[in-house]
Amino acid sequence: MAKDIVTRLQSADLRKSKTDKLIAQYIERNLAELPFETAKSIAARLGISQMTVGRYLRRLGFDGLDEMKTALRRGRSNPAWQVKGPVARLQQDIREGKLLAGLVQQQIDNLGVVYELMTQPEWQQTIDALISASEVYVAAYQNVRGIAQYFASQLSYSRPRVSFMDGLNGTYAEALDGSVEGRVLFLHDVRRFASKARPLAAEARRAGVKVILLTDEFCPWASEVADIALIVPGSHGPLWDGAATMTAVMDLMLSNIIVLIGNQVDERVQTLTRLQDIFGDFES
CATH class of the missing domain: 1.10.10.10 (Winged helix-like DNA-binding domain superfamily/Winged helix DNA-binding domain)
Structure with missing residues (x-):
């Protein structure tokens, strides 16, 4: 082709x-x-x-x-995880410090775009939805699955009824069965896009679940399936996709939520800390 x-x-x-x-x-x-x-x-x-x-x-x-x-x-294959360019030249660039310096500058530039995102209406809409939802379901795939699980875990310290959906039950019924009003699906997906992401978002909207999509600039269907779409820069460098920008967005979002919820977070953290002490998950 x-x-x-x-x-x-x-x-x-x-x-x-x-x-x-x-x-x-x-x-x-x-x-x-x-x-x-x-x-x-x-x-x-x-x-x-x-x-x-x-x-x-x-x-x-x-x-x-x-x-x-x-x-x-x-x-041909189009993996998201690949070295793009002559390996010998990239090895020379990394020995001279050029490659890593370029990647650092790319991350700095991306954070500038993230700051602009925080000034957009979609950002506040997302924060409000994650605070006010009766239940929050987080879903992700492939190489962003781990950081999405991290986000769900951290968000659960701020508010109750937050779950990460792995989809292993084959139905996603916990989010789609309609038993509770006011549910939110927070879907994370970047290139290469997971085959389940788009139909999950579409089915969630049909079930009355508000869909927030955190994705990158390469997503062609974000506006079609999401109530709120947060678009972050994709990878343009010579190496495979990284997670620094997505992680930065999640951490800033958590900070925003914690500040707005205020004393409720302190009370919840105290409750969870007491339970952790009872079950001995952490050293004293």
Whole structure:
């Protein structure tokens, strides 16, 4: 499929104007990086409009970049965990300190985007929903499962009736059976996207459960299945996806919730500490 796309990109029909050539050359040279791109990011890199990129992709035979990514995935593996670039050069960069310095700068830039996210209405809507929900169910998959479990555990120190759903019962009935009003599903998913995430979100909304989705910029269906979508930067570096940005969002969210709930958190922590002492989970 990649060879077919390159052949089309090199055709005269798709290189009629200077802009055509600019887009064609960019896609041809960066096919391996397309999973980490959006039409918006390509437009920004080339100094053209997102609409221009979209029109070009339609001439190329795709109804948007997501359809092109899907076609590429069918032709080859597209893991989220991969080294992207010549290994020898990356090894040289890491010996010289360039690679890690670049990754640190990427995390700093991402935290700037997280700060902007905190000023958006979706942030406060999420905080309010997690505080006021009758029950909170957290679900995640693959490489973000662990940090989502961490979030659920930490949130349970702030408020009662918080559960992580692993889906092993095959039904997710604990969240979807409709026995309690005011439920919230907090779904965490990033590329590569889990096959269960989208149908779980859709089914939750059908069951009257409010869906909050924490995902990255590569998610093509966030607005379709979520009541509230929180979008964080994805990985654009030469190494596999990291969890630093997602973890930062979760920690800031927990801090926000704890401050707003106030004395109730202290009372709950005292109760849980007494129970921990009874059952001896921690050293004295």
